[in-house]
Amino acid sequence: MSSTAGEMRRLDLLVSECRACPRLVAWRESVAVQKRAAYRDETYWGRAVPGFGPADAWLLIVGLAPAAHGANRTGRMFTGDRSGDVLFAALHRAGLASQPHSVAIDDGLALTGVRITAPVHCAPPDNAPTPAERDSCAPFLARELHLMTPSVHVLLVLGGFGWQALLSTLSGLGWVIPKPRPKFGHGAEVQVTSPDGQQLTLLGCYHVSQQNTFTGRLTPAMLDAVLARADQLRPR
Template sequence: MSDAANAPYVLPGTGWPDDPAAPDTPVAHDAADVAGLAASAPSLHELLARQSVCRACDRLVAWREKVAVERRRMFAAEPYWGRPVPGWGDPEPRIMVVGLAPAAHGGNRTGRIFTGDRSGDWLFASLHRVGLANQPTSVSADDGLRLIGTRMAATVRCAPPDNKPTPAERDTCRPWLAREIDDVAPTVRCIVCLGGFAWQAVWPVLDQAGYEVPRPRPKFGHGAEVRLAGPDDTSVTLLGCYHPSQQNTFTGRVTEDMLDTLFTRAKTLAAL
């Protein structure tokens, strides 16, 4: 195994493809830091850089770096990203896709959300079929994939043990998502929530951003659709989508037709 492959993760500024961070990027060490650094980021690029070096949640930091050292056998020769996975895609999107968290051997390995895992295989194949991605696969951060009018982010930016972040970890991470959605709000007209966790997580974010959030909050379901009036005469429509996890795709709870129909609806709502 090469020295590069033996590295637990790639530190900021050391040449990982499209690494937004630099050695002097400020690092959040607790929830207050996250809130302050998210609010004060002078640009979307700097926001992504700060997301990508966050160390606010001790349990998540320990897990993501443990996975990056131990690795799965089939990826043993690869270096792992092993850091928080920032949002990516169109900087002025019409559609925002929000997921749960990076996969331990997917985004935590490749440095890009939904990249290098089976959920991503289903997701990007569908996005390509409906015209929201330039290719049907996402295997590495430098594979040439480009999203069309679309951006992606995770509710929690670090891979969690058993794919289950705690409520405290979700809340600590929320300012990263809130600021990212706030930055792209002028153009976004549809937010696709992959799974119930993401559906629940976006409501306080949208409330904070000045959208008129209904009470009680609408229930999650595949195809659930809620239009919200926003600031400055804007609006956004939330779409619920079952997560394309292996459990859902293997059991038929999610099919290719279901994903294609939903993302076609997202395109219509976003006028793409």
């Protein structure tokens, strides 16, 4: 195991043990006890959910937060809900995931060249973290970005919340962000530069939430196109 992979494993462990935000801890644990009827016989994860994927990925996908009965149940990002069905099917079509479905943490899914994370690692009530909860979790995202800096070239951000959180984290790490600060939009593309001159590309994509995919605001073709653009930007 490389030193970076070892550091990422330690970070993932720290994330899973975090109890910094009382409201989020209470919510994620109450959901794990009350459960949804379809999952009443399952043992919920009920903890903060770490990132998923190799530490040396060239692509980092940044979402919002774990779903109450998805990742909060299974313990893996975008696993066990319909948002994950859409995302992993697209990653599989792009050759970045070993299978198109993600139903459980031990289902054999493997990612190649891509890691998935979120600016908030606990399931929030109504899918709405507070600014204070986002800021409390920000050091985890900062550390994850730092560990991936040697390899990552593209940051694919799902939704406006993740976009703003990521820009704030990059700015805090000393990255140069264009002014005025770039606005989120589907297909948005922004170049940012690290203090030592490394460049990354941020790509915006509507979140793979049911609200977007069921209404056609985000279609599989639209998601495929963003992933294709990311592939064009990857180092060869």
